[in-house]
Amino acid sequence: MSTYTAINLVARPEPGPITAELFEVVQKPMPSVGDGQILVKQTHMSLDPAMVGWMSPDTESYIPPVGLGDVMRSSGLGEVVESNHPDFAVGERVMGMMGWTEYFLTTGEGLRKVQPGLDAEMVLSVFALPGLTATQGLYGSGHPKAGETLVVSGAAGSVGSIVGQLAKADGLTVVGVAGSDEKCNWLVNELGFDGAINYKTDDIAAKLGELAPKGIDVYFENTGGPIQQHVFDHMNAHGRVAVCGMIADYTAETPSAGPNWIPIIKKRITIQGFTMPDHYDDVPNLIAKLTPYVMQGKIKHRAHVLDGLESSIEGLNMLLTGANNGKLIVKL
Amino acid sequence: MSTYTAINLVARPEPGPITAELFEVVQKPMPSVGDGQILVKQTHMSLDPAMVGWMSPDTESYIPPVGLGDVMRSSGLGEVVESNHPDFAVGERVMGMMGWTEYFLTTGEGLRKVQPGLDAEMVLSVFALPGLTATQGLYGSGHPKAGETLVVSGAAGSVGSIVGQLAKADGLTVVGVAGSDEKCNWLVNELGFDGAINYKTDDIAAKLGELAPKGIDVYFENTGGPIQQHVFDHMNAHGRVAVCGMIADYTAETPSAGPNWIPIIKKRITIQGFTMPDHYDDVPNLIAKLTPYVMQGKIKHRAHVLDGLESSIEGLNMLLTGANNGKLIVKL
Secondary structure (H helix, E strand, O other): OOEEEEEEEOOOOOOOOOOHHHEEEEEEEOOOOOOOOEEEEEEEEEOOOHHHHHOOOOOOOOOOOOOOOOEOOOOEEEEEEEEOOOOOOOOOEEEEOOOOEOEEEEOOOOOEEOOOOOOHHHHHHOOOHHHHHHHHHHHHHHOOOOOOEEEEEOOOOHHHHHHHHHHHHOOOEEEEEEOOHHHHHHHHHHOOOOEEEEOOOOOHHHHHHHHOOOOEEEEEEOOOOOHHHHHHHHEEEEEEEEEOOOHHHHOOOOOOOEOOOHHHHHOOOEEEEOOHHHHHHHHHHHHHHHHHHHHOOOOOOOEEEEEOOOHHHHHHHHHHHOOOOOEEEEEO | OOEEEEEEEOOOOOOOOOOHHHEEEEEEEOOOOOOOOEEEEEEEEEOOOHHHHHOOOOOOOOOOOOOOOOEOOOOEEEEEEEEOOOOOOOOOEEEEOOOOEOEEEEOOOOOEEOOOOOOHHHHHHOOOHHHHHHHHHHHHHHOOOOOOEEEEEOOOOHHHHHHHHHHHHOOOEEEEEEOOHHHHHHHHHHOOOOEEEEOOOOOHHHHHHHHOOOOEEEEEEOOOOOHHHHHHHHEEEEEEEEEOOOHHHHOOOOOOOEOOOHHHHHOOOEEEEOOHHHHHHHHHHHHHHHHHHHHOOOOOOOEEEEEOOOHHHHHHHHHHHOOOOOEEEEEO
């Protein structure tokens, strides 16, 4: 009997690195494809910071946690290898929440078809969660205007790099915050950011003053940490903050304190948290908004590709430490 | 030559209580009233928390600080005692930013006439800065809906008490946070709040759980301090926070840290700071919104009246410590 590999979550993470003990690698028998079903062979999986949050129970979270013993949740891209469904043909490419598994049996609900000719890395780096998240947060919460200044943290990450490029294309001054000189150089030299700050080695306050001399109008938050206070200090009146991610705090023993709220009043700042599940109905509009930028070559991406299903576990830690250079993708 | 009394600001405050040394009480000669001018005898001055902020230079503030040597800024109510202006008759009552002074010479610009028959305490407690601020913040940033739960800090203060009563009239469950049992009793027994928390003696987290069992949808922030973290912990998805005041931090040696931002994402919270100077053009609309509630007897107020111009200095400290019971007014 032929089998395939999947990885189940079997324990909840403690503060600190993600360990292999939290997961169980299992062999499953190849399923038979029933009426109205399709079998997808997953070719590429996306690793995203939000996945770390999905591993822990939290009654207040926006989606339920992954159940213990269930396949770890993730989005990915695959090819239909068997179909008993009139809407899907063998050979078509689809993407959706398939999880850490080589094969995925489904009725097709929630899957999106992927246009032929689009490179898999481009699909997962731009037209998947990162690009949709960047577009929703920037326009839905950031309200950027030409001539303004935007600062984005996690700027070399999959979301941050798209946020910065969209804002740059819209005529804003764009400053990225990242965790290595290599990433900072990439932001400025390859993506065309106006400036970049290495939060590990630069004097953040001084650099913000230098790179955002007219003050900050939009802050797109992907990381958390001490940047928040410095951004508040440099924010202009009526500034907007889109809160997308807090990767620095997701697995921290003690989440860091936030900045004092006095600047929120003095500068009449609006801070808005958002998550994509609230906006799934808007996905067609978000793709329509994003596509022209991509077609005009204004959105570059780089993928950091890991090999094989089991590399996913170490991949999550790379997201936590920022060791990845580009969108983390696991090739199966 | 007859004179009148005014109080000038002559030094900037240090952290801690406001001291008499920051001010100079001066005698000024009665002015002659030129063409197009009126002389107003101020009868009642309003003391508001924002005034503490106006005493310190802060290039990022929403209005310039009071200049050293200038009359201390405040709003008040008075009566026209001389007029060379076609739009103002002797005996009419007016309100506006007249400052700490017994008499005010002006062209009338920026003054509003006050309807005869309205009690002076009611005017300054409801139809002045407190009521306008409450109305703007609650509806402009809080977006309350019947059936929801609102928590307001500084609930027994001039703004907070109106916020809570408006929300109660709109069909929300309303919980107030205040600093004494006397204030808490007043909120529940006189104003009809559903519950009140004494932040100095109650277990805030436990009380919030008990009094807001369905979670918090709107938080109206007047004080700052540790309440923020507890509110975040109890907030519902898509909660709104209107940030109006941070009285606990205005004169603090070190402003307190704010809460971590993870709940902002998980609960998709929107936080919005606001100040009235951004909304002065809306004052007629705000008064139109507020008036029916007042006319239907739904907005009670209580004034804490001090006597004489020089009591203003101690009055500012009462605002900082919460020693006042009701809207602070200085009767001249």
